[in-house]
Amino acid sequence: xxxxxxxxxxMQFVMHEVLEVGNTLATLPGYEDATPDVLDSVLEEAAxxxxxxxxxLNRTGDEEGCHFDNGEVKTPKGFKEAYQQxxxxxxxxLDCDPQYGGQGLPKVVGFSISEMQCSANMxxxxxxxxxxxxxxxxxxxxxxxxxxxxxxxxxxxxxxxTMCLTEPHxxxxxxxxxxxxxxxxxGSYLISGTKIFISAGExxxxxxxxxxxxxxxxxxxxxxxxxxxxxxxxxxxxxxGGVGARNKLACGSLEHKMGIKANATCVxxxxxxxxxxxxxxxxxxxCMFTMMNAARLGxxxxxxxxxxxxxxxxxxxAKDRLQMRALAGPKFPDKPADPIIVHPDVRRMLxxxxxxxEGGRVFSTWLGLLLDIETQSQDEAEKQDASDLLxxxxxxAKAFMTDNGFEATxxxxxxxxxxxxxxxxxMEQFVRDARISQIYEGTNGIQALDLIGRKVLMDQATKxxxxxxxxxxxxxxxxxDEQLKEFIEPVASLNKQILDITMQIGMQSMSNRxxxxxxxxxxxxxxxxxxxxxxxxxMVKTAQAKADTGDAFYQAKVATARFYFAKLFPEHLSLTAxxxxxxxxxxxxxxEHFALHL
Amino acid sequence: xxxxxxxxxxxxxxxxxxxxxxxxxxxxxxxxxxxNPFDEIAVEEAVRLKEAGKxxxxxxxSLGVKQCEETLRxxxxxxxxxxxxxxxxxxxxxxxxxxLLKAVVDKEQPQLVILGKQAIDxxxxxxxxxxxxLLGWPQGTFASKVxxxxxxxxxxxxxDGGLETVALKLPAIVTTDLRLNEPRYVKLPxxxxxxxxxxxxxxxxxxxxxxxxxxxxxxxxxPAKRSAGVKVASVQELVAxxxxxxxxx
Ligand SMILES: Cc1cc2nc3c(=O)[nH]c(=O)nc-3n(C[C@H](O)[C@H](O)[C@H](O)COP(=O)(O)OP(=O)(O)OC[C@H]3O[C@@H](n4cnc5c(N)ncnc54)[C@H](O)[C@@H]3O)c2cc1C
Numbered sequence: 001x002x003x004x005x006x007x008x009x010x011m012q013f014v015m016h017e018v019l020e021v022g023n024t025l026a027t028l029p030g031y032e033d034a035t036p037d038v039l040d041s042v043l044e045e046a047a048x049x050x051x052x053x054x055x056x057l058n059r060t061g062d063e064e065g066c067h068f069d070n071g072e073v074k075t076p077k078g079f080k081e082a083y084q085q086x087x088x089x090x091x092x093x094l095d096c097d098p099q100y101g102g103q104g105l106p107k108v109v110g111f112s113i114s115e116m117q118c119s120a121n122m123x124x125x126x127x128x129x130x131x132x133x134x135x136x137x138x139x140x141x142x143x144x145x146x147x148x149x150x151x152x153x154x155x156x157x158x159x160x161x162t163m164c165l166t167e168p169h170x171x172x173x174x175x176x177x178x179x180x181x182x183x184x185x186x187g188s189y190l191i192s193g194t195k196i197f198i199s200a201g202e203x204x205x206x207x208x209x210x211x212x213x214x215x216x217x218x219x220x221x222x223x224x225x226x227x228x229x230x231x232x233x234x235x236x237x238x239x240x241g242g243v244g245a246r247n248k249l250a251c252g253s254l255e256h257k258m259g260i261k262a263n264a265t266c267v268x269x270x271x272x273x274x275x276x277x278x279x280x281x282x283x284x285x286x287c288m289f290t291m292m293n294a295a296r297l298g299x300x301x302x303x304x305x306x307x308x309x310x311x312x313x314x315x316x317x318a319k320d321r322l323q324m325r326a327l328a329g330p331k332f333p334d335k336p337a338d339p340i341i342v343h344p345d346v347r348r349m350l351x352x353x354x355x356x357x358e359g360g361r362v363f364s365t366w367l368g369l370l371l372d373i374e375t376q377s378q379d380e381a382e383k384q385d386a387s388d389l390l391x392x393x394x395x396x397a398k399a400f401m402t403d404n405g406f407e408a409t410x411x412x413x414x415x416x417x418x419x420x421x422x423x424x425x426x427m428e429q430f431v432r433d434a435r436i437s438q439i440y441e442g443t444n445g446i447q448a449l450d451l452i453g454r455k456v457l458m459d460q461a462t463k464x465x466x467x468x469x470x471x472x473x474x475x476x477x478x479x480x481d482e483q484l485k486e487f488i489e490p491v492a493s494l495n496k497q498i499l500d501i502t503m504q505i506g507m508q509s510m511s512n513r514x515x516x517x518x519x520x521x522x523x524x525x526x527x528x529x530x531x532x533x534x535x536x537x538x539m540v541k542t543a544q545a546k547a548d549t550g551d552a553f554y555q556a557k558v559a560t561a562r563f564y565f566a567k568l569f570p571e572h573l574s575l576t577a578x579x580x581x582x583x584x585x586x587x588x589x590x591x592e593h594f595a596l597h598l
Numbered sequence: 599x600x601x602x603x604x605x606x607x608x609x610x611x612x613x614x615x616x617x618x619x620x621x622x623x624x625x626x627x628x629x630x631x632x633x634n635p636f637d638e639i640a641v642e643e644a645v646r647l648k649e650a651g652k653x654x655x656x657x658x659x660s661l662g663v664k665q666c667e668e669t670l671r672x673x674x675x676x677x678x679x680x681x682x683x684x685x686x687x688x689x690x691x692x693x694x695x696x697x698l699l700k701a702v703v704d705k706e707q708p709q710l711v712i713l714g715k716q717a718i719d720x721x722x723x724x725x726x727x728x729x730x731x732l733l734g735w736p737q738g739t740f741a742s743k744v745x746x747x748x749x750x751x752x753x754x755x756x757x758d759g760g761l762e763t764v765a766l767k768l769p770a771i772v773t774t775d776l777r778l779n780e781p782r783y784v785k786l787p788x789x790x791x792x793x794x795x796x797x798x799x800x801x802x803x804x805x806x807x808x809x810x811x812x813x814x815x816x817x818x819x820x821p822a823k824r825s826a827g828v829k830v831a832s833v834q835e836l837v838a839x840x841x842x843x844x845x846x847x
Contacts, residue, residue, distance in 0.1 A: 005612065009630065038793055041671060044632075045784045053783075090786035103786055334826075551628040 002426045003316075004055045004309050006047035006116045007361070009553060012040060014362045015112070018535075018542045021369050025106055028376035034106050042094075042105065046113040049089065053082050054120035061123055061262030062429050066203070068254040073202040073264045079124055083205045087157030092128055096135060100151035107294070107375075108368035111301055115361070118305025122433050123262035125305075127160060129298055130200045134161020136291045137212050138231065141279035149241055150210060150231065160206040163295075164195040164213040164232075164268060165288075171197075172446055174285070175223035179215040181230055181275060191215050191232050191275040194252075194267065197440075201266030202234075202251035208243050209234040211268065213275060214284050221282065229284035230275035249273040259432030293390050295441055296398040297367055302437040303405025304360040310412030310430040311353040317416055318346050340415070348567065349411040355564040356404040358557075359532040362539060367397055385466060392463040393531065395451040399444035400528035402437035409434045448520035451527070457506050457516060464502060471495045471534045478537075483544050487537040490565055494530050494572055501526070501579060508582060518583035526575045533569050536561045599746075599768075601644045601653045602708035603678065604699055605637040605660050607669040608719040621817050633669045636714025638676070639774040642781040643744055644712055645677035652746040653710070655679050659702050661695055663687060667797060674792035675784045681797040682706075686809060688802070694809035696728035701805035703733060708769065710751065715740050715773040726773035736766040740775040 015021045015036070022036040057078045064076040086092065095110040096102025117125035135154040138146055153159035170176035179193025191213055195201075202209065211232040220226030238244040252267040279287045318341040322332075326342035340346045373386040409430040413420035420427040438444045456464050475492040478484050505523065508515035543557035609615055610630040618625045633641075647653040658673040660666040661684040670681035684698050703711060716723035730737035738744075738753025742761065745752040746768075754763045756775045802809045830836045841847045 033790060033793065035793075037668065037671070038789065041668070041675065041784075041789045041792075042786065044672075045675075045786070045789060049783055085783065088785070089783055090788075094786060103790060549628070553628065 002059070002313055004051055004120055004312060006043070006050055006119070007308060007357075008043055008047055010358060010361060011043060011112050011365075013542075013553070014365045015039065015108070018362055018539055019366055019369060021106075021108055021365070024369055024373065025108075028106075028372060029378065030104060030376055031106050031372070033104075034109070039109050042109055043112060046091070046116055049086070049091070050116040050120035053085060054117060054124055057082060057124060058121040059426050059429060061121065063423075065261040066254055066264045068251070071202070071250045072204070073251060073254065073266070074204050075264070076262045079262065080205055082124065083127065083157070086128065092131065092157035093155040096155045097139060097151065100147065101155045106369075107371045108365060111297060111364055111368035114298060114301045115305045115308065115364070118302045119309035121262075122302055122305060123260040126260065126263045127200050127203065127205055128157065130162055131157070131160040133163055133291060133295055134210050134212050136294060137229065137278060137287060140290050141229065141287045142231075146231070146276065146278065149237055153208070153241065154210070158206055159208040159210055160200060160203075161210045161212060162198055162201050164198050164201075164211050166195060166197045168194065168196050172443065174214065174227065177214060177216065177227060179213065179270065181215040181217050181228060182272075183217070189230060189275045189277060190272040191230055191249075191270045192272050193270050195270070196267050197255065198266045198268045199263055199440075201264060201268045203264050207235075208237070211249065212278070213270065214288070215275075217281055224285050226282055227284040228281050229278045229287045231278050232270065232273050232275035236274055247273045259429065259435055293394045294371060296394050296447075297364060297371070299437050299441045300360070300364055300397040300401035303402035303434060304357060304364060306430050306434040306437075307353060307357045307360065307405040307408035310409040310427065311350070311357055313425075313427060314353060314412040314415040315350055318350060346415060349415050351560065351563045352568065353408040353411055355536075355560050355568055356408050358539070358560060359536055359564065360401045360404065362535045363531055364397060364401065366535070367393060388463040388466050392451070392455050392467060395447035395455065396524055396528050396531060398441065399438070399447040399524050400531075402434070403444060403525075406431070406434045406438055445521060448524040449517065451524050452505065452516050452520045456502060457509065461499065461502050461506075464499070468495050468499060471530065474534065474538065478541060484537065484541055487540050487561060487565060490569060491530070491533040491537050494533060497576070498526065498530055501576065505579065512583060514583040514587055518586050519579050522575045522578045526572055526579070529569055529572045529575075532564070536564050599653050599710065600655045600657065600706065600708040601647060601710045601712060602657045602659060602703060602706055603637070603640045603644050603673065604695075604711070604713045604725070605641060605658050605669050605673050606634040606714070606717045607631050607660060607662055607666045608634045608717050611635060611718055617818050617820050621819060623815065623818055631665065633672055634714050634717045634719075636716060636718070636774050636776070638781040639776070639778050640712040640714050641673045641676050641678060642779045643772075643774060645782075646779065647744075647746060648677065657682060657706055657708065659684065659699065661686065661690055661698055670797055671792045672784070674795045674797075675788045676782065677788070678795075680795055683797065683799045684802060684805065685799055686802050688809050689811055690809055691811050691813055692722045692724035693728055693812055694802075694807070695725050696732055697807045698802060698805055698809065699725070699729050700732045701807055703729075710746070710768060710770060710772065711735075712772045712774065715775055726771050730771040733769075733771070735769050735771050737771040737773070738764050738766050739773040741772050742775050742777040744772055744778065
């Protein structure tokens with residue numbers, strides 16, 4: 001039987017022992033109530049809900065999928081009841097503004113909870129997840145009237161939200177976008193166009209759905225400079241905030257897809273639907289950018305969540321499944337064979353999953369805290385640093401955590417052998433669900449381009465240096481510690497190299513722009529390993545300081561760190577070699593010569 | 599009417615505890631702790647009685663180390679109004695707990711005291727009964743249904759033969775069984791609100807109770823490992839084995 005237990009101990013280790021979030025939160029106005037004991041209670045209750053309500057609906061939701069009937073969408077059995085329970089528990093307002101009914105808790109705890117929800121039931125978690133994106137859009141860019149009308153409903157969860165960017169001919173390149181917005185005399189707009197792949201575009205969980213739609217005004221400049229953001233409700237709200245007339249928009253069909261089958265992916269047709277401008281005309285992309293960090297980290301959490309849940313199943317299976325004998329001689333002579341966890345290759349798979357999950361957990365928690373600092377801090381310098389580090393590392397979090405998440409779920413399946421390929425065991429669902437996280441919210445290739453171009457080369461690595469300085473300081477301060485040396489040295493060395501490598505790519509791309517594009521994906525992984533290496537070294541420092549408690553948790557941390565540095569971190573060597581090879585091997589082959597037999 | 603609910607902080611039901619190497623006790627260092635599940639049911643029942651207008655105030659009491667505060671906060675997040683922690687590092691046995699609870703009851707004067715039928719760590723199943731004896735109050739143990747009306751409470755008890763309903767005059771003691779109710783999921787705003795509810799601290803000395811253990815633990819050992827089974831050829835052989843080897847017949 002599949003089962004999921006939220007990794008509370010590790011979450012608490014990361015929050016309280018490694019990052020000491022309590023100290024930071026105490027300096028941020030608005031978070032006075034968010035003391036460590038409150039955060040723990042919140043995590044514990046969220047864990048219960050994820051384990052006992054969401055997880056049991058995961059496989060049934062996948063088997064059943066969503067139902068489409070004449071424009072209406074029904075979510076799988078149990079989804080609506082779970083959602084009702086969730087909103088009655090006040091969870092939709094977790095980190096939202098208390099002025100509109102939110103609980104005003106820090107974002108950092110919100111991200112830990114989304115890890116749990118993605119482990120338990122990613123397809124379900126996306127419904128409130130998208131509403132949260134809509135909340136952020138209205139909260140950051142709406143007028144006071146718009147906020148008063150929409151925020152309380154998004155916070156209490158009776159209304160939900162979507163993000164409508166993609167169109168049939170444009171996904172990555174939103175400059176091609178065609179959906180039109182016609183201004184009306186009353187200040188509203190009529191929105192016309194087709195959006196595709198709209199997650200949670202139509203469903204039966206809420207009374208109303210607020211679509212945040214990117215569209216063009218009649219006189220708008222071409223490309224991305226001419227895109228505006230509109231809120232287009234399924235039912236036009238009455239002045240009192242009730243559900244009014246049905247708007248002229250409809251779900252045309254549901255996509256049949258590889259994973260997250262319980263989340264409705266909709267074709268949305270807008271036929272002169274009434275919409276209202278959010279933010280300034282032609283500034284729609286900027287509005288999107290302000291929410292992008294949180295949204296991308298949210299997708300990173302999907303990679304982490306699936307990594308963790310797949311690991312838990314694989315671990316239990318590896319201790320239970322008896323096949324063959326340990327090479328060094330039977331470990332369990334009284335049993336017909338040894339459990340497969342004795343085999344080095346099975347351990348490689350389990351430890352890879354474990355090391356990526358725990359590395360991703362500390363990294364993402366740190367980023368969550370930076371998001372809190374960015375919005376709440378009173379210290380301008382601290383705010384700017386947080387903002388720069390986020391800009392730099394969010395693409396890494398999105399792509400590295402979801403690439404590793406996919407690899408981890410794939411390894412989890414492999415641990416089960418043939419049984420992993422059979423649906424009943426649930427392992428193949430994690431692989432299918434994880435796959436989308438590498439694609440949406442900007443493909444991982446686009447994350448890498450964003451990193452190397454906009455985030456690193458554009459400012460001559462100023463933001464990158466902010467991060468390498470943090471790493472450098474840590475290495476300086478702890479490099480003499482005999483117990484830490486084996487972990488600090490490789491990090492310090494890569495930290496130095498990465499600046500040289502960056503310089504080189506920068507130089508090469510000045511004469512040939514393809515060089516940056518060719519380097520992007522390998523470069524992102526390289527920075528990913530620097531980040532994980534740094535955080536693994538920090539975790540070891542904390543764990544070793546507590547080694548004499550005799551608590552096996554700390555011993556396991558150190559052993560996992562050793563595995564990470566010995567077996568995963570060295571990927572940087574091959575990445576460096578690939579980066580050195582540059583763009584030429586990629587660009588040399590004529591497009592016409594890729595397949596001469598076709 | 600005031601209800602008092604006792605809640606114990608125990609090793610979480612998911613944790614597989616190990617015996618300490620020296621056999622002195624089980625090792626509960628660094629393991630997840632939570633509220634005794636039977637006590638969650640007790641709190642839930644009190645909250646339902648309050649929601650039904652039968653109870654006006656719920657006081658939760660926990661006895662033990664400082665971290666029991668977390669358990670009290672959980673109970674308050676579920677709906678209890680205030681908490682009392684009887685703080686002590688000393689190991690507490692059921693009789694000491696009953697005496698301490700009696701002292702708290704004497705002060706608080708509740709009409710109804712609800713406890714779990716047992717705690718999942720030592721499974722003693724004694725505290726409620728001892729408390730009833732010390733107070734001289736009627737008791738309804740292993741409750742699967744509790745109906746409060748006027749000055750009495752009807753308690754349906756799960757007994758070996760089935761169900762038995764007893765009518766108790768208030769004040770009374772009720773201990774909860776598994777089927778009494780299903781505890782609610784705590785609402786997020788209530789977690790925050792619980793933090794602001796009053797939590798008083800006292801000590802065994804303040805209450806004039808000596809909690810020193812009256813029983814000595816000689817040794818704690820793992821249950822014997824299950825040995826492999828054998829196939830028997832006939833019913834006769836099975837009966838013989840049950841009689842002579844297993845000695846259960
Ligand atoms: C299940 C699902 C749910 C989704 N939910 C939503 C949603 O809620 N709202 C929404 O608006 N959209 C949603 N999307 C759309 C998603 O964001 C897009 O599919 C994604 O951004 C990629 O766009 P595309 O599919 O058009 O691929 P394309 O843009 O056509 O890209 C194809 C390939 O080319 C690569 N590529 C493109 N340009 C470059 C470049 N300049 N350099 C290097 N490589 C490049 C890409 O990385 C990719 O590998 C969803 C998609 C799916 C499948």
